[in-house]
Amino acid sequence: MARQDSNTSSGSTVINVPLNQKRHGVLESEPEIPIVSYLGPISSYTHQVYTLVQFTTPAWIISLTDFDLAQAALQCFDSDRYDYKPATTIPDVFEAVQSGEAALGVVPFENSTNGAVIFTLELLADRHASFPDITVCGEAYLDVSHCLLGRKARNSNDSSELSGTSTGTATPTSSMPSPGKPRTSPVYSIQHIKRIYTHPQAFGQCENFLQAYLKGVERIDVSSTSRAAEMVKEDTSRESAAIASSLAATVHGLDVLAQGIEDREDNTTRFFIIRKGVDERAKDTRNPTKSLISFTVDHRSPGALADVLDCFRRAKLNLTSINSRPTKVVPFQYIFFVEFEGSRLKDPDGRVEEALSGLEEHTQSWRWLGSWDDKLIKL
Ligand SMILES: O=C(O)C(=O)C[C@]1(C(=O)O)C=C[C@@H](O)C=C1
Known part of the structure; x- marks a missing residue:
């Protein structure tokens, strides 16, 4: 006989969204603002999901490939309805929701090019019953277009500096006998790049570009694409690059060395919205x-x-x-x-x-x- 975990019996346990965040310096009687926890720092793809979605928009199909739209994402921040709090890792988002510190959390679940986000699956597996009350209450799909961000080489002004850069044809190897063709080429010379930082999911989405133009360059996994951009900003040697969004380039003042470097134009990541307990309103849905x-x-x-x-x-x-x-x-x-x-x-x-x-x-x-x-x- 199967054991059903405690929070799931009959699916009727209802835990109200914790409203534990007061507006700054306001009276006791004023409404409290729920916190949304997301994988930060600001300008991660997870951040871009909630800034556009705002948990009110009916169609959670959004595109941030357009630079202006990405800019708008930060401005349409609905700070009256939610307080947004960046977390360092995906486990931190789960912990914030389970503890009641956050009412909602946004976590990546799967990518159309690179498959499941194992960090999130690991937490949903919940082997030690650390997150017994967490449920998925929503999803959002985000078009994900990656850039290579860094600093131009000294004296590099435009693509005329690209002479001597790889032609963009990856050399076949025994492990990759027919390498895929990159969809784009660098805008500036990237010969000075000695290391690349990003989230492991993003590396997996840009293999063709990396094989063609940055083969053998050291790859360093970090907790999010926006953290990668932050680290590159801190490195004054100019030798580091990050795979992150065009929004991250703006936020951190980095040069876009190449854009649209994902293997597939239809690269899309699906995010889950998580909460504690059940949202009673889900019983009234008329949607699939x-x-x-x-x-x-x-x-x-x-x-x-x-x-x-x-x-x-x-x-x-x-x-x-x-x-x-x-x-x-x-x-x-x-x-x-x-x-x-x-x-x-x-x-x-x-x-x-x-x-x-x-x-x-x-x-x-x-x-x-x-x-x-x-x-x-x-x-
Ligand atoms: O690092 C980020 O910016 C994230 O939001 C994480 C994440 C992921 O884990 O899938 C989200 C979207 C992209 O697929 C790449 C990275």
Whole structure:
């Protein structure tokens, strides 16, 4: 018999959004402002999600490839409705929400080019029950266009300085026999760049450019793209570069050495909005919905995973993503994540409940991680 984690029983636990942040120097009677925690510092992609979304816009499909729009993102900061607080890491966002310090958190979940954000999956796996009350209550899709930010080489003014730079053709190697073609070339010479900082997800989204123009250059993982820009700003040697947004270039006063360096033009990151407990208002939604569960199965039992998936097939619920992370209890055994169309909070024909009740029989343990409005525009 499966064990269902405490916060998920019947899905009806309601914990009100904590409103624990007072406006500066105001009277006790004035309304308190909820905090939104995001992966900072300012100008990370996560920051750009909430500045444009503001948790009120109906269509959370937004594009920040346009420089002016990115600029506008900072200005449309709805400081009357929310206080925004940058966190250093994705675990810090989860901790802020679980502790009640923040009412909402914004975390990256997956990227269309580079796949799942394992840092977020690790936290959703919640092996030590550190985040028992966290649920996903929303999603947002953001077009992500990366730049190479740094300082121009001394005496470098324009692309005429590019002589001697690589031609943009990556050399085939045994590990990469047919390297992809970069979509863009540098605007300025980048021969002086000796190290590149960024978030590991961003490295994975720019492989073709890096292979073609910065092969063999040291890569240093940092907690966010905006932190990378901050570090490059602090380095006076001019030898460091960051992969980050054009907004980060403006915020940190860096040169855009190359832009649009992502492998695919349709590079998109999906973010989750997380909260503590359940948002009662989700029961009134009229929109298409999605839900996420995690579970473990008996790995010695043939077909155990297929049996779980069959619960969704029988209930005629379409699956939208499947991920896994190691259990870290027994090597090569996994915690699975299944995302499907439908809401546990608004389930008029009982299909979600039907599928979830099947989990009792076919899993060792499972947890409902939330239901929210589906924001993907289906083509
Ligand atoms: O580093 C940032 O700016 C983030 O917001 C994180 C993050 C991610 O983890 O996916 C978000 C969007 C991009 O895909 C690259 C990095």
